[in-house]
Every structure is written in C-alpha cells, then in structure tokens.
Amino acid sequence: MATLGFIGLGIMGTPMAGHLLAAGHTLFTHSRSGTPESLIAAGATACAHATEVAQKADIIFVMVPDTPHVEAVLFGDHGVAAGLTPGKIVVDMSSISPVATKDFARRINALGCEYLDAPVSGGEVGAKAASLTIMVGGNEPAFDAVRPLFALMGKNITRVGGNGDGQITKVANQVIVALTIEAVGEALLLAAKAGANPAKVREALMGGFAASRILEVHGERMIKRTFNPGFRIELHQKDLNLALATGRQLGVSLPNTATAQELFNACAAHDGSGWDHSAMVRALEKMANFEIGQPTPAA
Amino acid sequence: MATLGFIGLGIMGTPMAGHLLAAGHTLFTHSRSGTPESLIAAGATACAHATEVAQKADIIFVMVPDTPHVEAVLFGDHGVAAGLTPGKIVVDMSSISPVATKDFARRINALGCEYLDAPVSGGEVGAKAASLTIMVGGNEPAFDAVRPLFALMGKNITRVGGNGDGQITKVANQVIVALTIEAVGEALLLAAKAGANPAKVREALMGGFAASRILEVHGERMIKRTFNPGFRIELHQKDLNLALATGRQLGVSLPNTATAQELFNACAAHDGSGWDHSAMVRALEKMANFEIGQPTPAA
Numbered sequence: 001m002a003t004l005g006f007i008g009l010g011i012m013g014t015p016m017a018g019h020l021l022a023a024g025h026t027l028f029t030h031s032r033s034g035t036p037e038s039l040i041a042a043g044a045t046a047c048a049h050a051t052e053v054a055q056k057a058d059i060i061f062v063m064v065p066d067t068p069h070v071e072a073v074l075f076g077d078h079g080v081a082a083g084l085t086p087g088k089i090v091v092d093m094s095s096i097s098p099v100a101t102k103d104f105a106r107r108i109n110a111l112g113c114e115y116l117d118a119p120v121s122g123g124e125v126g127a128k129a130a131s132l133t134i135m136v137g138g139n140e141p142a143f144d145a146v147r148p149l150f151a152l153m154g155k156n157i158t159r160v161g162g163n164g165d166g167q168i169t170k171v172a173n174q175v176i177v178a179l180t181i182e183a184v185g186e187a188l189l190l191a192a193k194a195g196a197n198p199a200k201v202r203e204a205l206m207g208g209f210a211a212s213r214i215l216e217v218h219g220e221r222m223i224k225r226t227f228n229p230g231f232r233i234e235l236h237q238k239d240l241n242l243a244l245a246t247g248r249q250l251g252v253s254l255p256n257t258a259t260a261q262e263l264f265n266a267c268a269a270h271d272g273s274g275w276d277h278s279a280m281v282r283a284l285e286k287m288a289n290f291e292i293g294q295p296t297p298a299a
Numbered sequence: 300m301a302t303l304g305f306i307g308l309g310i311m312g313t314p315m316a317g318h319l320l321a322a323g324h325t326l327f328t329h330s331r332s333g334t335p336e337s338l339i340a341a342g343a344t345a346c347a348h349a350t351e352v353a354q355k356a357d358i359i360f361v362m363v364p365d366t367p368h369v370e371a372v373l374f375g376d377h378g379v380a381a382g383l384t385p386g387k388i389v390v391d392m393s394s395i396s397p398v399a400t401k402d403f404a405r406r407i408n409a410l411g412c413e414y415l416d417a418p419v420s421g422g423e424v425g426a427k428a429a430s431l432t433i434m435v436g437g438n439e440p441a442f443d444a445v446r447p448l449f450a451l452m453g454k455n456i457t458r459v460g461g462n463g464d465g466q467i468t469k470v471a472n473q474v475i476v477a478l479t480i481e482a483v484g485e486a487l488l489l490a491a492k493a494g495a496n497p498a499k500v501r502e503a504l505m506g507g508f509a510a511s512r513i514l515e516v517h518g519e520r521m522i523k524r525t526f527n528p529g530f531r532i533e534l535h536q537k538d539l540n541l542a543l544a545t546g547r548q549l550g551v552s553l554p555n556t557a558t559a560q561e562l563f564n565a566c567a568a569h570d571g572s573g574w575d576h577s578a579m580v581r582a583l584e585k586m587a588n589f590e591i592g593q594p595t596p597a598a
Contacts, residue, residue, distance in 0.1 A: 098493050121507055133507045137495075158503040165495040169503050172486035176509035179485065179555070183478030186553045187471035190542065193549045194397050196436075196464040204457040204468050208420055208432050210475035212511035243489065250492045253586040254485045255562075256478070256555045263554075287552040 001025050004149070005057030007050050007073055007080070008094070009035055012120070013063035015127040016093070018042060019152045020061075028056045050074075054083030059146060060090050066238065067096040074104060086112025089142050093134075095119040097242055098167035099249050105138070105163035114142035117163055119170035120154060123231060131155045135173075137166035171246060174239035178260045178277065180214040185281035188222055192292045198223050218278035225293050230276035237264045237273075300324050303448070304356030306349050306372055306379070307393070308334055311419075312362035314426040315392070317341060318451045319360075327355045349373075353382030358445060359389050365537065366395040373403055385411025388441050392433075394418040396541055397466035398548050404437070404462035413441035416462055418469040419453060422530060430454045434472075436465035470545060473538035477559045477576065479513040484580035487521055491591045497522050517577035524592050529575030536563045536572075 001024055006017040009031035021027050021042045028045050029035045030053050035046035047053045050073050054060050060080055062073055070092055074080045080090060090108050092101070092115070105115035116138035126132040132154035136143055143159045150157045160169045187210075191201045202219045205211065221227065240261040247254045266283035267275060275282070285291045300323055305316040308330035320326050320341045327344050328334045329352050334345035346352045349372050353359050359379055361372055369391055373379045379389060389407050391400070391414070404414035415437035425431040431453035435442055442458045449456045459468045486509075490500045501518045504510065520526065539560040546553045565582035566574060574581070584590045 135503050156506040158499075158506075160499045160503050161495050164493060165490075165499070168490045168493040168495045169500050172490045172500055173504050173507060173509045175486040175489070176479075176482045176504065176511075176514065179482030180475075180479055180509070180511065182555050183475045183482070186478065186551075186556055187474040190474070190546055190549070190551050190553065191464075191467045191471045193551050194463060194467040194545065195461075196467045197460050200457075200459045200464070201468050201471055204434050204459050205472050205475065207455040207457075208472060209512055209516075210472045210479070212475075212479065212513070213508055214511070215475065217508075246493065247489055250489070251587060252485075252489050252492050252589070253583065254489065255558045256481055257485055259554045259558065284552065288550060290551070 002058050002149075003028070003056065005029070005053035005060035006063070007031065007053055007060065008063040009033070009039065010063070010065075011124050012127045014039065015124075016061070016063060016153045017044065019130050020149060023152050025149075028053045049078035050080045051078045051083035054080040054088070058088055059149065060088065062090065062092045062094060064094050066094070067100050070094050070096050070104065071100070075107065081108070081111060084108070084111050084113050089114040089116065089146060091116045091118055091146055093118045093120055095170050095239065095242070096167060098164040098171060098246055101137070101167045102164040114139060115163055116142055116146060117166040118150065119166055121170065121173060122154070126154070134158070135160055135166045135169040137161055137163045168246070171239065171243045174236065175243050175254070175257050177214065178236055178240055178280070179256050180212055181218050181278055181280050182256070182260045182263065184215050184219045185222060185284050188219060188292055189281060189284050189288060189290070192294070193288060193290050198292050221276060221278040222281045222292055227275045227279040227282075229274065230278070232273065233264050233267050233275050233277050233279065234273040236277045237261065237268070240264065301357050301448075302327070302355065304328070304352035304359035306330065306352055306359065306361045307363040307368075308332070308338065309362070309364075310423050311426045313338065314423075315360070315362060315452045316343065318429050319448060322451050327352045348377035349379045350377045350382035353379040353387070357387055358448065359387065361389065361391045361393060363393050365393070366399050369393050369395050369403065370399070374406065380407070380410060383407070383410050383412050388413040388415065388445060390415045390417055390445055392417045392419055394469050394538065394541070395466060397463040397470060397545055400436070400466045401463040413438060414462055415441055415445060416465040417449065418465055420469065420472060421453070425453070433457070434459055434465045434468040436460055436462045467545070470538065470542045473535065474542050474553070474556050476513065477535055477539055477579070478555050479511055480517050480577055480579050481555070481559045481562065483514050483518045484521060484583050487518060487591055488580060488583050488587060488589070491593070492587060492589050497591050520575060520577040521580045521591055526574045526578040526581075528573065529577070531572065532563050532566050532574050532576050532578065533572040535576045536560065536567070539563065
C-alpha cells in the first residue's frame with residue numbers, strides 16, 4: 001500500500017479521501033478548515049501544512065476550488081513543492097486552468113516528480129458514491145501508478161493525453177453541457193410561446209437527432225420548474241470563466257460560450273446563483289416576458 | 300382504400316408518393332416539374348393543377364420547399380382550396396412557418412376540411428427508406444385517419460398537439476441540432492488548440508453529461524474532416540431562418556440561434572453552402588486561425 005496525502009477536504013475532498021482510507025491506505029491530510037473528525041476517526045493523520053503532507057506521502061492529491069488555490073497549495077508558503085523529493089507524484093483533481101496546469105506540471109517535473117491533472121465530474125453525489133468521471137492528463141507510467149487509486153473514487157477514468165489535457169477535457173465538457181442547456185432552453189421556450197405543449201415537444205424530439213441527456217434531464221427540469229440544484233449556476237460560471245479565459249489565452253473565439261455566461265450572469269442578477277444550471281432558461285424567459293410553465297397564449 | 304393526392308414531387312416527395320402507391324392506393328399527383336415517369340409507371344395519375352388533385356382526392360399531401368410555395372399551392376391560382384369539398388383532409392408535410400401554418404389551417408377549416416401540419420426529419424435517405432420522423436399538429440380524428448398513411452412513409456410518428464405544433468416541433472429540433480453542433484465545435488476546437496487530441500477528448504466526453512448523438516456523429520465528422528453532406532448548410536440556414544422569424548413574430552429572443560445562423564453565413568461566404576452542417580466548425584476555425592485536424596502547437 002502506498003502512503004498517500006490529501007490536501008483540500010471540502011464537500012468533494014472529504015468523501016474522496018474517505019474512499020482511500022476505507023481501502024486501507026495510510027493517509028496524511030491538510031485542509032484550510034482542518035481535517036474533519038470523520039476522517040480522523042477513520043485513521044487519517046492531520047498535518048500542520050502541505051509541506052508536511054508532501055514530506056510524508058508518496059502520492060499527494062489536491063482538491064481545492066480554483067487555479068490560485070492550487071498555485072498556493074503547491075508553491076506558496078509551506079506548500080507541497082517544499083516537501084517533495086524525487087519520485088513522488090502530485091495529482092491535482094481540482095478543476096482549474098489548462099494553461100496554468102502545464103506550467104505547474106513543468107515546475108513539479110523540475111523537482112524530479114510526476115504530475116497528473118485529473119479533474120472530475122459528477123459532483124458531491126458522485127464523490128460520495130465513488131462514481132466520479134475522471135479526466136486525466138500526464139505521463140502514462142504515472143497514470144498507471146495512480147489508476148488503482150482513481151478507481152477507488154470514480155468509474156469512468158480516461159487518460160486523454162499529456163499534462164493539461166485532463167483540464168481541457170473538463171472545460172470542453174462544461175462548454176458542451178452549458179450550450180446544450182441553452183439550446184434546449186431556446187427551443188422549448190419558442191415552442192411554448194407558440195402555444196405547443198413543451199412536454200410533448202420534448203417527447204417528440206427525444207426520438208431523433210436532437211436527443212441528448214441534457215434534453216432528457218434538464219429539459220424535464222425546465223418543464224417541471226424544478227430548479228433546486230443539482231449543479232449550481234455559480235459553479236458553472238466558474239467553469240465557463242475558465243473556458244473563456246483559456247480561449248482568450250489561446251486565441252479561440254467562443255461566441256456561444258460567451259452568451260451562455262451572460263445568461264448565467266442575468267440569473268445571478270435575479271438572485272439565481274444557487275439555482276440549478278438548467279435555470280439558465282429563466283434568463284431567456286425574462287427577455288421573452290414569458291415562462292415555459294405559463295398557460296399558452298390564445299392561438 | 301382512400302383516394303389520395305400528392306403535390307410536390309421533388310427528392311422528398313417522389314419516394315414518399317411511391318410508398319403510398321406501393322401500398323395499393325389510388326394517387327393523383329401534381330408537381331411544378333411534372334410527375335416522374337417512375338410514379339406514372341407505378342400507377343399515379345398526373346393532374347394539370349392542384350385544384351384537379353383536390354377535386355379527385357380525399358386526402359391531399361403537400362411537400363414543397365417553403366412557406367410561400369405552400370401558400371401558392373393551397374390558395375393561389377388553380378390551388379387546392381378551389382377544388383376542396385367538405386370532409387377532405389389537407390396534409391402539409393413541408394417544413395414551413397408555424398405561424399403561417401395556423402392561418403392556413405383556419406382557411407382550410409373554413410371550407411369544412413381538416414388540416415394537418417406534418418413536417419418530417421430524416422432527409423432523402425429517410426424518405427427512400429420510409430423511416431422519416433413525422434411531427435404532427437392538428438385534430439386527433441384527422442390524425443387517426445391519416446396515421447396509417449404516415450406509417451407507410453415514416454417510423455417515429457407523434458401528434459404533438461393542434462395546428463402549428465408539428466411545425467414548431469420541427470423548428471425546435473433544428474435549433475437544438477444546430478446549437479449542439481456549435482457547442483461541440485467550440486469545445487473540440489478549444490481542446491485541439493490547447494494541444495489535446497480531439498478524438499481522445501470526444502471519447503472521454505461520450506461517457507458523461509455532454510454525450511449526444513451530435514457529439515457522436517458530427518463530432519467525428521469534425522475530427523475526420525468529412526464534410527460531404529449529410530444535411531446541407533443551405534437547408535439548415537432555411538430552418539434557422541424560420542426559427543428566427545418565428546421568434547421575432549412571437550417576441551422570443553434566440554441569441555445562440557442567431558449566432559449559429561451567422562456562422563452558417565460565414566461558411567456560405569467560403570463557398571460552403573453545400574457542406575454538411577457539421578462544417579459550421581469551419582467558421583469558428585476561421586476566427587481562431589486554426590483547424591481541428593492541424594498538428595497541435597508546441598506545448
């Protein structure tokens with residue numbers, strides 16, 4: 001059994017670390033808000049800082065909110081880098097900038113260590129159920145070494161390519177999900193305003209080329225008006241911000257991602273940061289002065 | 300066996316009419332370009348104009364390119380309306396304006412006849428194979444009367460609601476398809492420009508919430524650069540024009556449909572009107588000065 005480290009014990013990190021402990025691994029932990037009692041009771045050893053975690057563990061997992069947090073955990077005061085010795089592996093499971101990730105990987109590699117970027121999708125539910133989708137970038141030997149540990153936390157585990165490729169795959173996923181929600185929103189709202197029953201329209205479309213899991217799940221949410229999360233708009237805003245910033249850095253125009261972000265911003269203006277992301281349709285509805293659930297206008 | 304009429308014998312109408320003949324129905328036909336020899340040989344009777352078709356048939360199918368053609372066929376000189384007597388059924392299988400459709404239906408109803416709007420998806424291939432998806436708007440008794448005839452031409456047959464609901468469902472379908480193609484294009488282009496292998500990214504995404512038939516089929520086209528149609532951009536431009544015109548009439552803003560139409564327009568500017576609609580990604584590629592198939596830039 002490898003000696004493991006886990007830094008960042010929020011709503012995602014805590015259940016993920018729990019799965020590693022449950023499999024019998026020795027686990028050293030650190031988190032801004034302290035190590036939860038449940039993990040201590042399960043055998044985790046809390047460390048004073050990330051440097052100590054990196055000194056004691058062979059494979060160090062990081063699960064924090066955003067790019068600056070990863071940079072601080074890795075290279076800040078009492079950071080991971082200060083505790084590394086050659087041969088260790090750093091695994092960043094946060095969802096952060098693909099461009100910054102390549103830089104972080106180079107700096108970790110320069111210390112004689114391997115780096116994997118391994119963002120996840122599936123949210124809190126997937127973290128608890130150990131059913132996360134894990135998209136990995138990095139060297140194949142490092143991936144092979146960590147793969148059995150990923151399998152304790154997730155189900156659909158793919159090495160896409162070198163460093164950064166895991167992060168860009170996560171960004172691509174979030175772009176497609178947001179834009180498909182927007183597409184379903186435009187289509188169902190137009191149909192409802194024309195007087196059609198949006199539930200019937202959705203049913204008819206599910207048989208053809210417009211079919212998707214988004215039409216199925218989020219389309220139903222729009223019709224039934226169930227906008228409790230699910231996946232919160234403020235989290236998807238962070239992801240689209242990553243997409244737009246990456247597009248700007250790489251010189252790629254993302255016109256519909258930009259519009260989708262603006263529609264999320266409009267939801268936030270209506271106190272909707274905590275709504276499920278399917279509620280993006282509400283921004284379209286504000287513009288149309290009409291809601292999908294409303295009685296249809298006279299024909 | 301009912302006596303049938305079929306007006307509009309283009310690449311869609313000819314095989315559709317052929318299926319009705321093959322089932323043993325008496326068929327009276329009219330088309331701008333004349334009735335094809337193959338249909339005459341199969342037993343069709345060519346009429347001088349639409350009025351004559353309406354006089355002789357109990358159920359009259361119309362399959363012409365766009366709203367003005369349907370209006371001319373129904374209400375123009377020597378049109379269908381002039382030949383109708385109470386109790387007949389007019390079935391418009393063209394893809395046209397949902398708003399105009401409600402008006403056409405009212406005018407046909409005023410003559411004591413039923414009206415169904417029944418646009419299809421599936422294209423020439425589906426028309427030949429009798430596997431069209433048929434989205435129907437109109438009264439249930441009329442739908443029940445025509446359903447066995449629809450079943451000779453298609454497979455996935457849904458009555459969505461009253462008149463216009465078939466057309467708006469087709470429009471909704473085309474909006475979702477175009478916007479999902481655009482979403483997949485933004486995502487794969489961004490990933491490719493970041494240096495990831497777009498085929499690997501597509502594979503990784505197929506397991507999760509970003510999965511769709513568009514990602515599967517059109518995503519593969521973007522990666523393999525197979526832009527022979529398929530479904531031509533100029534046809535999808537017509538459909539998005541219907542969506543945008545309907546949105547304008549009803550007061551519904553469709554921001555991403557508008558952008559998708561502009562991207563199709565950019566393809567047309569590069570002589571791409573005849574490309575498959577998945578080639579919408581080429582407009583994004585022009586802006587990024589980078590193509591998905593290109594060698595990835597140095598990391």
